[in-house]
Amino acid sequence: MTAEAEAITGQVVLVGGGPGDPGLMTVAGREALFAADVVVTDRLGPVAVLEELDARIEVIDVGKIPFGRATPQEEINRILVDQARRGRTVVRLKGGDSLLFGRGGEEYLACTAAGVPVRVIPGVTSALAVPALAGVPATHRGLSQGVSVISGHVPPDNPQSTLDYGALARSGTTLVLLMAVTNLEAITAELLAQGLPADTPAVTVADGSMPTQRILHGTAATIASACAEAGIEPPAITVIGAVAGLSDLLTAGAG
Template identity: 65%
Template sequence: MPVVASRRPSAPQAATPGTGSVVLVGGGPGDPGLLTVAGLEAVRGADVVVTDRLAPLSVLDQAPPHAEVVDVAKIPRGSFTPQERINELLVEHARAGRRVVRLKGGDPFVFGRGGEEWQACAEAGIPVEVVPGVSSALAGPALAGVPLTHRTLTQGFTVVSGHLPPHAAGSTLDWGALARSGTTLVVLMGIATLPAITEELVAQGMPATTPALTVTDAGLPAQRSVSGTVVDIAAIGEAAGVRAPAVTVIGAVAALAQQLPAPVGRPRRPPGGSSAAG
């Protein structure tokens, strides 16, 4: 079985039938300037780019003229490409001798299904490389002025998926342990389930006054955030029209977004000088 290599991609070579490969590239939270140099090099050497709506789409301008772009967007409660089909596309193009870049938002191995894609390629005998990306779990809070750890406030953080609410069939999270952990809690993919999640956290012992913050469209010009407590952050976000993609931070550090000066902004320009995607 091929061994996954977490390193910068090797120099692109001419595609030859039967010698293709796949590079799983984490595109970061959406700002093309937060894509790594290694990730950009992979896009520039691609024959095929399989991408979705949360990737920094403006960097597609950096792909070679001959490169084929395949859109496999997944829209919450909307149209989507099944993960099984995405896996098949990666294998099909690689078997045709192409260098395939799977470009996605955040980090491929942090709720990005990169593990499933690597397994599918490995089982098919396709060489796979991984270029880590900046996860929205880290970037979203940072761009909103929230440090996930702080020497005087918390000694750790936990990142969880909010895709399933507490007590749902298939949920494996111990919400009671999370409520009493004393660490920062970061919830991804949890806008729809946030009312149930916060209610359960309080029921399991988290103080009702615990600060909370939700940031949406982190790293993009449309970025904004709302603040409250664990009790009311879901209602505040709903009233403000907060929608996915969004990250919710629950813990003492969430209050720092309002107490400290905002982070210095950085130009949101994609590599190569083209305009950023909205």
């Protein structure tokens, strides 16, 4: 171990903040947040809880806005390491769960490579929580025996895509699409081309868990156009599968 690493007295805590409603943060996550010296956050975390922090806690915004201002991941990694090397307890607050499409794994590796102590406090993942809030169970006896969570940040024909859409279309599992607003039309078109029945129920939930939450119903063939017509913007989650058809039933009595 280097002398520099031995001198480190700070640490980084990767906190999953849940789908957006501060009330859905874990107790451990909140405790870590209020015990921090510095919080590194972005727009997808439960930002309302930041208003409760003591004035002594420094907040660094490294927000990533689609098609807008974005802090490179390498810079975020540098900030985490630099702040910890100053002897500070650094909470990296992220939306959902840090290790599901949150690039928390990259931040974890960057910290360990620099000799910075790091620990993870898992969060409630939006992939399951947001559909549930819209009356869509990820699995349901007789309808779905599994769930596939996929990233839609690149379209199916992009060389960066590693997904087998044919296998997904035939899987018989619930499909949960994250970061897929922009590419939803291309993704659903590919699923249909690969054999997914056009009448497969689908639901899109925008701003899940927040007062501005919106729910759109459709099918695999219509959900993309419905989202476009409604002007849906990120963050939003789309669920495709038989369980999506339960949404109206399960939310009928909700107030």
